[in-house]
Amino acid sequence: MEQNPNTPRTLLIVGATGSVGRHVVAEAVRQGYDTHALVRESSRTSGLDPAARRVTGELTDASTLKEAVADIDAVIFTHGSSYGDAAAAEAVDHGAVKNVLQALGGRRVRIGLMTAIGVTRRGSTHDWKRRSERLIRASGNDYTIVRPGWFDYNDDGQLEITMLQGDTRHAGSPADGVIGRHQIARVLVDSLASDAANHKTFELVAERGPAQETLEPVFADLDQDPAGLLDGVRDQANMPADAEPEPARQDLNRVVAGSGVFPTSRSLRSPRQ
Template structure:
């Protein structure tokens, strides 16, 4: 496996810390985006495109584990806008992407999404990654660290049909999520695919390639098998403009 120069967006968060450790142990070079700067970090602000030039310089890949909480503006500017801004800072240079969103992200009618439109903006982040033409894997994790001690067998689902908004949708450890994000980043079988990630009772698999290979590839702007419940025509005009601007880079 070729060692990569990886930009980690969200590297100071609860998932990002695991990703940094796993990636470093695998021999990759990790550069953590931070507004404050510091050891193993590069200064930059996801909401300020002009600040990202140093962060994306000479990178081979980016792993997005960032996220915000609260009002809709945060999800728009950080969860979605941060992905868009990094992609635009990279431009046409080849890049491999691993993007973390959430299980149930396509479900628009739940009380959570109605209160802050978080799912809508995360799903728009997925779409702009697919539109970019870069190699990518999109991982929709289930609920973090609700696993029992014997619950580590990974299952990769598609269609985003689990929408209770509770751990009944599935569970996954933060450490296993980090391992899957990194493995997907360097797997040809995972390229161009979107999946929900859950753990069931049983031991963790040592080889993820068969799991990645069994997945259906994405087509168009949505994940394979996703319900068509957010037409592009209903997206905000600014989002449609972003997609039009990014799309010519495909190929």
């Protein structure tokens, strides 16, 4: 890929020791980023690329993250809680994004956020992942939000990276789409250097066919998220901001107040609201 002069160079990976995060660390190192892997304890780094710098912090406590974010100009989130645990989803899936933004103190960075395919289907702990997406869109940062399908269910012939929008696949099974963990890592890291990927939200799956040499045409074919909206382009308008739980509203309003993107909290809205 041709070097973008606006490409960030120092990257923090949140969820670095997870099953996707380890691939992101390796891919970031391969692409030449000054890669910082966030870990809870410096001794718990088995399996991470040795070229990555280990930085410690607790995702649920913003005060422990200030040193980790001090020198970065990009962050990729690959963290996640166990599906079905509502308390953990709020504290981790949503809380980690909130806390990193708080630790940044309004400083702008490029963001890659991994959530999940089916995130707009209501009534599950994925609601907190969707709320974390809203924090990113409201924060004023450049971003790419990636919603991968089922990890590593693809067969040997499913190598073509495919990006969808509108989050219409809600089977709750691999029928929604499949994708390799190493492919997710490639997309997240490639997005940091891509103007074509900026302010875009998409579902990520692998279809039958060869892997692309470059993802720029795939990014370019996507629609951007409309400015001033909380949800992704073509997402269902089924999570009214004014009906959200009080903690979620408070967190979102704090991000909005510090971003300068939305004039007032009354501007918060979802598509077609």
